[in-house]
Amino acid sequence: MDNREILTRFKSGALDRQQVLAMLTGGAVAVTAAEAPAAENPVHPPPADGFAVVAVDCAFPGAAGTAGFWEAALRAAPEGAGDTGADAFDPAPLRIGPDEADALHPAERLLLHRVWQALEGAGYAGARLDALTGPDGEHRAVGVFTATARPHTAALLSRVLDLSGPGHNVDTGPSSYLTAVHQALGALRTGECAAALVAGGGGGTAVLLLKPLAAARADGDRVHAVLTASAAGHLGRGTSAGLRERLRRRASATAPVLDEEGAGAAALVRAVLQLRHGVLLPAPGRARPEPWPAGPRTALAGVYEDDAPYAVVALREPPPAPPGPGEEDGPHLVLLSAPTPRHLAATAGRLADWLTSCAPAPGPGAVARELRLGRAVHDCRLAVVVHDTAELAGALAAFAHGDAASAPGPVRDADLRAAADEPLLADGLPETRDYLAALWRGRRFEQLAHLWLAGADVPAGDRTGPPGPVIELPTSALLPEDGPEARRDG
Secondary structure, eight states, X not given: OOHHHHHHHHHHTSSOHHHHHHHHTTOOOOOOTTTSOOTTSOOXXXXXXXXXXXEEEEEETTEESHHHHHHHHHTTOOOOOOOOSTTOOOOGGGTOOHHHHHHSOHHHHHHHHHHHHHHHHTTOSSHHHHTOOOTTOOSSOEEEEEESSSTTHHHHHHHHHTXXXXXXXXXXXXXXXXXXXXXXXXXXXXXXXXXXEEEEOTTSEEEEEEEEHHHHHHTTOOOOEEEEEEEEEOOTTSOHHHHHHHHHHHHOSSOOSEEEESSXXXXXXXXXXXXXXXXXXXXXXXXXXXEOOSSOOEEEEEEXXXXXXXXXXXXXXXXXXXXXOOOOOSOEEEEEEESSHHHHHHHHHHHHHHHHHOSSOOOHHHHHHHHHHHSOOOSEEEEEEESSHXXXXXXXXXXXXXXXXXXXXXXXXXXXXXXXXXXXXXXTOHHHHHHHHHHHHTTOHHHHHHHHHHTOOGGGGOOOSOOOOOOOOOOOOOOOOOSHHHHHHO
16 A cells, blocks of 8 residues: 555545554554445544543533533523623632733633633542653643634643643634544544643533543543544535535444534533433424433534534443442541632632532542542642541531631641742652652551641652542632732732
8 A cells, every 4th residue: 555545545534543654654553444444435433442521511601510501401591691700710720820810811711710620620630630641751741622713722721731732723613622622532542642621612612621431441530421433524625415424424333312513512512411411402303301212322413514614523421430449447638728728718618518418428538539639739738637528527617617626626727828949848759759658558647747738749649559430529619819809818
């Protein structure tokens, strides 16, 4: 097969990007008959397992957050003109200074807000994010693919979140968001990044964090849906019907039960949530929500607008979640941090309220592990040793109300914002990590709490046992800045 034939088959959809690169560079990648169907019936070969949606968030007019979006969709409520949350921007968790925050466009504020909520809700704001390594061993190897009218959005997200993967902003009109997803899957398929963040969308914003399904299951991620394939293309001088059918064949070899069309970001979020909940939303020909019919749950989300590129993404239902490990016997060391004392108290209060109202509430060991692995480390810190969930909820509530002395156990906190620049321990050195790991294995909670409150990155040394499943804790409190008084307090 010469280079021309390889490229011709790639253009027809018979070969994927990884196979073409391997062939052109002399790599030994076998192409079976199943992987290279006849050109007259091109089917884009899906990955062996697919790609997991491990985080999903959105904000559209009248429905900020996936819960609000889902409730509005269940009622078939028309898209309203309500607030999307663009003004409720808190730069402190993102370590953005006041001057840079003031210079951000409202659309950038909204996007940063939703991206942070998505990452933290999925447990990817701290140690788990650091552990995503790329082909060269670089940490935080997350590709950023945005669909906005502002060309530097991907670069902004990569810089603010300290992400080292490839970045690209897409502007292909109505299909921009699905085209960004298509490019993200290509980067994951070729190993350019360990995870891919897709953000943006017209008339609102949607955020997805994607990982190879096998990696997501090994890491204990919650999988909302699985993306199996994607395709994108332009009419050229062809017909709309011909391109639409060709892309649908590339993306899916089976007839989908659900076929979502419309604005790309909203259509894809609708498809993901319907697969996750097993419920079909109201649509033309369906006046009210209905349970998903028996059989495999599959869906397509597509954008087919004239005079613009078309794009389609194929999805299927998430696999059953594996059972989590049993709760260890107490006591447990719970570490919490935030950028300011106000944020720390508000976040402790949110977590206490959730633990009190959640039924069944997770054990304190699972909560402690999630806070260590899933959250960013900030300068205002709290440490408490507890034996059960009720004790943890009581300690956090007492601290939130400024009455730590009445907590069931000692609650200690520290504000390190004015501390010296040099850390107590040389974070990042193998010897430091080994020392902290020894303390965790020995359950030396008193020493660990002391180091944590003195400035050490104690969670980085936790190597005890498997990572365990991700627990979706309430996200940290966001406190929008209302003026100079709030900034002085922060």
